[in-house]
Amino acid sequence: MARPHRGTARLGHPGELIRDDLAESVRREGGRVLATLTRQFGSLDLAEEAVQDAVVRALEKWPDSGVPANPAGWLTTTAKNAARDRLRRSNKRGFKEEEAATMLMPPRAVHTESVVRDDLLRLIFTCCHPSLNLDAQVALSLRTLCGLTTSEIAAAFMVPESTMAQRLVRAKRKIAIAHIPYRVPPDEELGERVAAVLSVIYVLFTEAHHSSSSENPYRVDLAEEAIYLGRLVTGLIPEKPAAAGLLALMLATHARRASRVDERGDLVLMADQNRDLWDHDAISEADRLLNQALLMGAPDPYQLQAAISCVHGLAPTAEGTDWQEIVLLYDRLYEMQPTAVVAVNRAVALAELEGDEAGQMALETIEGVEHWHLYHAARAELFRRMGSLSEARGAYERALMCNPGPSDARFLEARLASLQA
Amino acid sequence: MPKYAALIYGEAVADWEPSPEEMAETMAAYNEFQEWAGERISASEALQAPETATTIHVEGGKGGKLVTTDGPFAETKEVLGGFYIYEASDLDDAVKTASQIPGAWQGRIEVRPVWDIPES
Known part of the structure; x- marks a missing residue:
């Protein structure tokens, strides 16, 4: 993943994009060092400035000297010294703060x-x-x-x-x-x-x-x-399955990112996506996390959404998807989150399981969605599949009147054009 | 003798950047008032800026669900009805205490840190 280099003013031209694993790992380690310093100095602001100093120093030094044996320890010590320097330079009151903070928190010699x-x-x-x-x-x-x-x-x-x-x-x-x-x-x-x-x-x-x-x-x-x-949260609080459920949901969703839009940036429906582009390792990890979380108690909405995403992710083809399971999962999700969005998604899954008419009937009963473009897009798609082309055109036109974003609008226009051809 | 509350409105502390002279002048003016009023004043505090405030509401009566929002109380329908000045170890403790005040379920309570003016 390309990202702007850290500390661009010193390390490169502003805005320069370089893939830099060193910068990446220093950045990640910085959060841990910051957490420790905030406790020790009792000030998030001071800790932040000190960690910034240490990170800049590491990025200057490490490319030549090599990464020290204990990078986290090096960063912590450097940041602590930087914090003391800053306090010494600013005022004497800060020292009292440090003493007070140290008194509140018993000093620990070893950073376990x-x-x-x-x-x-x-x-x-x-x-x-x-x-x-x-x-x-x-x-x-x-x-x-x-x-x-x-x-x-x-x-x-x-x-x-x-x-x-x-x-x-x-x-x-x-x-x-x-x-x-x-x-x-x-x-x-x-x-x-x-x-x-x-x-x-x-x-x-x-x-x-x-x-x-x-x-x-x-x-x-x-x-x-x-x-x-x-x-981070899943690792820190393994006893709370909600975090693992959310992580699974994000992994399984993000795993399909490469196929979600085409090379022009236009939306691609899941049924039309190239499943070879999906990150199947991430999907397996999501599935594993989810199964562990489900052992720990009744599923919450994150876990149900993660489960839906995993069922899609593990299906070899759109037709080979376990739609029965997906409809069941949406039913349970709707019990907890009775929203129009969940209802529309459930109706779309029902169309796959029981046929387009069943899906269309379910869609027609949903209230409060007249201004949501994806609701009309779902209706349009089912009308198209049932051969009711004028209804499908009408529904796409309704969808376009609901202020869809530019990417969704291009998708809807393309669909509408294909019906008129 | 009847008691009154004087509620002081003005520029928020965060936006007020006085010079040392202005600051000293203001402090002296307040001190002058306090000396003049003497024991008629039973309590007084300066408050931190509204942006440091947290507004709470307890849904469904005492012990109900605590709802916390960032910022000062902003509704115009409800009006200031009273206040307590109390000690708490931190914001969590302060919110927990405020959630026991009947006004927390009958209305809203804005919890604002008191400005600890350094002795000079």
């Missing part, structure tokens, strides 16, 4: 895996605290946990860099001034707080799909950042 794990969890729960708004939670997670720069995040969400910087400053100011705690929530709150973290990751993942038509070459891949965070 479990200490790092707890620090990362603290950072995750702080960045995804419900008293911050969702946009701020998403931005902060990308900045601190994924190590993206402010300009990368701004580009990903297509907002001016100053807007994103302001959002991050505001969030960090609130964390500091309102005393948002840096700790793992107690057991009785954990379920709800994990759910909040997962919704941040899910928002990030769906955002990646909505903005996939963006032609900005400097965009980072938000879907991959969301999957990275999903892996």
